[in-house]
Amino acid sequence: MPDTAPLARLRLDPAKFQDPAVTADGAARATVRLGRLKTLWFNTGTLCNITCRNCYIESSPLNDRLAYLTLADITGFLDEIERDGLPTQEIGFTGGEPFMNPAILEMLELTLGRGFSTLVLTNAMLPMWHLRRDLEALRARHGDRLAIRVSLDHYTPAGHEAVRGQGTWPPAIRGLKWLSDAGFSPHVASRSLSGEGEPAMRRGFARLFSDFAIAVDASRPPALVLFPEMDAQADVPEITTQCWHLLGKSPEDVMCASQRMVVRRRGAARPAVVACTLLPYDPRFELGATLADASGPVALNHPHCARFCVLGGGSCSQG
Ligand code: SF4
Numbered sequence: 001m002p003d004t005a006p007l008a009r010l011r012l013d014p015a016k017f018q019d020p021a022v023t024a025d026g027a028a029r030a031t032v033r034l035g036r037l038k039t040l041w042f043n044t045g046t047l048c049n050i051t052c053r054n055c056y057i058e059s060s061p062l063n064d065r066l067a068y069l070t071l072a073d074i075t076g077f078l079d080e081i082e083r084d085g086l087p088t089q090e091i092g093f094t095g096g097e098p099f100m101n102p103a104i105l106e107m108l109e110l111t112l113g114r115g116f117s118t119l120v121l122t123n124a125m126l127p128m129w130h131l132r133r134d135l136e137a138l139r140a141r142h143g144d145r146l147a148i149r150v151s152l153d154h155y156t157p158a159g160h161e162a163v164r165g166q167g168t169w170p171p172a173i174r175g176l177k178w179l180s181d182a183g184f185s186p187h188v189a190s191r192s193l194s195g196e197g198e199p200a201m202r203r204g205f206a207r208l209f210s211d212f213a214i215a216v217d218a219s220r221p222p223a224l225v226l227f228p229e230m231d232a233q234a235d236v237p238e239i240t241t242q243c244w245h246l247l248g249k250s251p252e253d254v255m256c257a258s259q260r261m262v263v264r265r266r267g268a269a270r271p272a273v274v275a276c277t278l279l280p281y282d283p284r285f286e287l288g289a290t291l292a293d294a295s296g297p298v299a300l301n302h303p304h305c306a307r308f309c310v311l312g313g314g315s316c317s318q319g
């Protein structure tokens with residue numbers, strides 16, 4: 001009979017991540033205070049043109065749990081930033097596939113026109129391709145303040161399509177190549193799904209970019225971001241107030257110390273602000289209707305907080 005104990009130990013202990021104040025073994029749970037709100041994300045909606053394996057937000061052509069944000073939705077938050085003199089410099093758009101939102105061009109014009117650096121995360125497939133002339137015009141008006149980051153799940157067609165589905169590689173490479181040729185200086189994000197180490201991943205992407213003459217520096221982390229893979233079912237330690245010192249980390253380095261995300265739940269009367277891009281559905285991380293409401297501390301009461309942010313060091317923005 002095989003020894004199943006090691007497998008059983010990997011499953012998340014159900015006693016963990018229950019109480020925002022204390023961990024399962026009674027220690028004080030770590031919290032993160034919002035310092036400066038540097039980046040405000042807008043989740044444009046969870047609909048996507050494809051269905052990837054392990055998409056952390058479970059996007060697909062059918063998932064509309066997060067509805068399309070409207071121009072009026074985002075205008076209210078930009079007005080709040082201006083009115084309250086918040087230090088926000090960067091606006092991020094994520095999804096789903098942001099270029100599927102019917103108002104995306106107006107939203108980009110608005111954030112760029114108000115002087116924000118604006119980052120869009122995309123799979124660079126057909127929804128972006130259809131808008132390429134409009135994107136060129138936006139770039140002509142606003143220059144490098146419009147940044148686009150393309151998700152590629154591996155540097156080989158087979159590795160990418162194992163995650164994203166058959167036929168997803170050619171349109172993604174076509175889109176990325178177009179961005180590069182059009183002078184967008186695109187960035188690329190990938191996930192550590194293959195089990196290769198970071199140096200091997202960077203070498204593989206460097207070969208890809210060289211073969212296609214795509215202007216992305218694979219050796220530079222902001223240009224090629226490699227995210228740790230997340231598995232919410234696997235066991236992970238809870239983060240206590242003692243952990244910062246023990247791990248040599250600072251709460252200020254965690255995403256929710258400087259970022260928030262706006263979502264509109266399907267059927268909701270108005271948008272809501274959540275702690276970060278990683279936890280759009282968990283009601284414990286919904287902080288309020290305005291940025292002021294959402295400026296309180298966040299208890300690190302989810303496995304993602306430990307695995308992705310504190311132990312894995314992930315961040316979604318440019319820096
Ligand atoms: S392209 Fe991005 S948002 Fe769409 S399913 Fe894949 S990982 Fe999710």
Ligand code: SF4
Binds near residue numbers: 257276309310
């Ligand atoms: S997942 Fe990360 S950014 Fe989100 S609340 Fe937890 S620690 Fe903060």
